[in-house]
Amino acid sequence: MKPNRExxxxxxxxxxxxILLSLIPLPEVLEPFKPYWVALVVIYWSLETQGTISxxxxxLFGIILDIFSGSLMGLHALSLVVMVxxxxxxxxxxxFFPPWQQALSVLGLLVNDRIILIWITALLGEPIPxxxxxxxxxxxxxxWPWLFLLLDRIRAMSRQHKx
Amino acid sequence: MQVHDKNLAHxxxxxxxxxxxxxxxxxxxxxxxxxLSIVLMFMDQLGQYVPRIRGAMELAFExxxxxxGWPADALQALEQRTRDRNDLIAENEQLLQQMLxxxxxxxxxxxxxxxxxxxxxLLGATRGRPYLFQFAEMKKVSLDPxxxxxWINAGVKEGVVVGQAVIDGLGIIGQVEDVHRHFSTxxxxxxxxxxxxxxxxxxxLRTVAYGSGETxxxxxxxxxxxxxxxxxxxxxxxxxxxxxxxxxxxxEVERVERDSGETFATVYMRPFxxxxxxxxxxxxxxxxxLKSDLESLPVEQP
Numbered sequence: 001m002k003p004n005r006e007x008x009x010x011x012x013x014x015x016x017x018x019i020l021l022s023l024i025p026l027p028e029v030l031e032p033f034k035p036y037w038v039a040l041v042v043i044y045w046s047l048e049t050q051g052t053i054s055x056x057x058x059x060l061f062g063i064i065l066d067i068f069s070g071s072l073m074g075l076h077a078l079s080l081v082v083m084v085x086x087x088x089x090x091x092x093x094x095x096f097f098p099p100w101q102q103a104l105s106v107l108g109l110l111v112n113d114r115i116i117l118i119w120i121t122a123l124l125g126e127p128i129p130x131x132x133x134x135x136x137x138x139x140x141x142x143x144w145p146w147l148f149l150l151l152d153r154i155r156a157m158s159r160q161h162k163x
Numbered sequence: 164m165q166v167h168d169k170n171l172a173h174x175x176x177x178x179x180x181x182x183x184x185x186x187x188x189x190x191x192x193x194x195x196x197x198x199l200s201i202v203l204m205f206m207d208q209l210g211q212y213v214p215r216i217r218g219a220m221e222l223a224f225e226x227x228x229x230x231x232g233w234p235a236d237a238l239q240a241l242e243q244r245t246r247d248r249n250d251l252i253a254e255n256e257q258l259l260q261q262m263l264x265x266x267x268x269x270x271x272x273x274x275x276x277x278x279x280x281x282x283x284x285l286l287g288a289t290r291g292r293p294y295l296f297q298f299a300e301m302k303k304v305s306l307d308p309x310x311x312x313x314w315i316n317a318g319v320k321e322g323v324v325v326g327q328a329v330i331d332g333l334g335i336i337g338q339v340e341d342v343h344r345h346f347s348t349x350x351x352x353x354x355x356x357x358x359x360x361x362x363x364x365x366x367x368l369r370t371v372a373y374g375s376g377e378t379x380x381x382x383x384x385x386x387x388x389x390x391x392x393x394x395x396x397x398x399x400x401x402x403x404x405x406x407x408x409x410x411x412x413x414x415e416v417e418r419v420e421r422d423s424g425e426t427f428a429t430v431y432m433r434p435f436x437x438x439x440x441x442x443x444x445x446x447x448x449x450x451x452x453l454k455s456d457l458e459s460l461p462v463e464q465p
Contacts, residue, residue, distance in 0.1 A: 023231040055189075059196050063203075067220045068227065070312060070348070073213045074203030081196040088189065124208065127355050127376050 007045075007052050010158055014041050014151065015061055023068055032132040035140040036110060038065055038076070039083055043106060044151050046087045047094060058084040075120060079113050086112070103144045110137035222343055228314065232302050294408060295448040297321065299329075301441065302346065311351035311374065313337075315444060318345045326406055328447045334412040334435030335359065335400060336444055352413070353378045353438050361413055362401035366391050369401050370430075372413065378438040380417060383430040390428065392419050398432055408447055 018037035026034060038061060046053040062077030069076070086109060087094065094105055114137055122128065207213040299317040317323050319342050327339040329349050337351040352359050357374040361383070368390055372381045386392055396416040402409025414434040421428045 020227075020231060023228075025232070025235045055192050055196050059200070062200070067217060068224065070310075072204050073207035073217060074200035077203070078197060078200035081193065081200065085189065085193045120204070129376070 007049055007155075010155065011045050011052060014045070014154070017041075019061075019065055019068055022065070032135050033139050035136050035143055036113070039080065039110060039113065040106070040140055040144065040147055041151070042080055042084060043087055043109060044148060046084050047091060048152075048155075050091075053084055055081050055084055072120075072124075075117065078120075079116060082116060083109055083113055099145045099148070102148075103141050106144045107137055107141035110140045113137075218341065218343075221341075225343065225345070228302070228346070297323075297446040297448060299323075299444050299446055301444055310356065311337075311354040311376070311378065311438075312340065312348050313351065314346050314348055315446075316346055317446065318343045318347050320344055322448075323347050323446060328407045328411070330411060330445050330447060331436045331441045331443065332445075333437065334414060335407065336436045336438060336441070338406060339446070349444075351378070351438055352381060352434065352436075359407065359413065360401045360403040361398045362409075363392060363416075364397040364399050366396075368392070369403065372398065372432060379433065381414060381432045381434055383432060384427060386419075386428045386430050388421055388423070388426070388428050392416060392428070392430055394418055411447075 015038060018041040021037045022034065025031075042053060042058060042061060046058075058080040059077045062075075062080040063073070065071075065076040065080075066073050090105070094102060097105065111134070114134065118128065118133070203213060207217070297317065299315040299321070302314045302316050315329070323339055323342050325339055325342055329336045329338060335352055337349045337354070337357065339347050340350045341348045350357055352372070352374055353376065354374040355376045359372045359381075360369070361372045362369050368386070370383050370386050372383050375382045383398075394416050398413045398416065400407040400409055400411045400413060412435050414432040414436075417431040417433045419428055419430050
């Protein structure tokens with residue numbers, strides 16, 4: 001599949017939706033379970049389309065997320081760039097995994113990302129977070145197959161709409 | 164084979180791929196972006212340029228934060244609309260009783276205040292400072308999990324300034340960190356980066372309370388081993404450091420850990436304020452108090 005324009009606007013829309021989703025306040029009990037929405041959406045797009053999400057675009061998304069979430073500037077940018085790089089690197093293999101295996105790889109990616117983040121926060125001298133810190137990757141893994149189906153559906157619908 | 168060769172030749176003849184190959188180019192790009200984000204993080208941490216740019220961006224994107232707050236607002240509105248009439252009557256009753264109780268104590272307080280003022284006058288001390296309070300509502304947009312910050316719906320237009328102390332009906336919540344046009348961010352006292360000068364009300368011992376990263380307790384790691392602290396002691400602000408006005412309740416000592424191998428005892432404190440639940444907050448304006456204080460002070464400069 002060649003990188004084309006019909007995907008571009010759809011990618012931006014879904015990423016913006018993911019950023020909004022991650023900003024919406026949840027009840028205190030649910031807050032630690034909030035998955036890394038933007039990462040999931042970015043993984044989907046770089047897995048399913050080739051070359052549409054470049055490292056630069058991932059960096060840009062990360063910066064936007066940093067601005068909105070008030071985190072250290074560049075933190076999410078770094079995390080998303082590394083994520084996209086890894087997906088691009090293993091793409092030929094990941095694409096043909098059965099769903100459960102793909103979900104496991106997503107778990108791996110998200111856990112790896114959390115390790116990078118914990119590294120940075122440790123360098124900044126902030127305390128090591130509690131076990132709740134490791135919940136979002138698990139939730140991300142559980143949500144992955146459903147999100148995958150949903151985004152596939154949205155993409156098919158938009159393609160039909162276009163033609 | 165031939166096709167493959169041609170392909171390779173084509174790839175090698177153009178772009179940076181000539182030197183590194185495609186995989187190598189991608190790695191090089193990755194390195195550049197990683198370096199870029201590390202530089203950004205450094206600059207943000209050191210407070211160079213980046214915070215100012217971020218401030219401008221936040222201002223531009225202000226509407227987004229309002230939009231994001233809608234679901235929570237809608238839920239709350241729904242909850243209020245569907246409340247049982249009996250519940251409301253009960254709550255009204257309770258509030259009325261509470262108000263009676265408070266107005267009773269306020270009456271005695273007025274007398275006390277006057278007496279206090281008289282004594283201060285006798286001693287020739289400065290006048291006690293009246294505080295001005297300003298009401299604001301928390302717009303809790305969830306932020307970085309590593310820092311405890313909340314947003315309130317008052318900003319420059321409402322006269323909020325950086326460093327203002329924020330309280331709720333029970334105790335200190337935090338201090339204003341950033342001020343925008345119609346909203347400001349407040350760093351909670353439970354933030355790991357936050358330090359609050361406090362005093363144990365019973366003994367007057369001064370120390371500093373640090374955020375623990377959890378809203379359920381604060382830490383006071385610098386209390387001497389033999390200090391007189393016991394669970395149940397009330398902690399108030401000491402007013403040192405000129406950020407927080409003195410005498411406001413902060414929390415209650417939960418437990419004291421005395422390890423004879425350590426130099427200091429660690430005191431765990433449970434904050435009074437509803438750090439993770441409250442919605443309405445008050446901003447204290449110490450400057451206003453100070454101003455009226457200065458105006459009313461007789462001219463006796465050295």
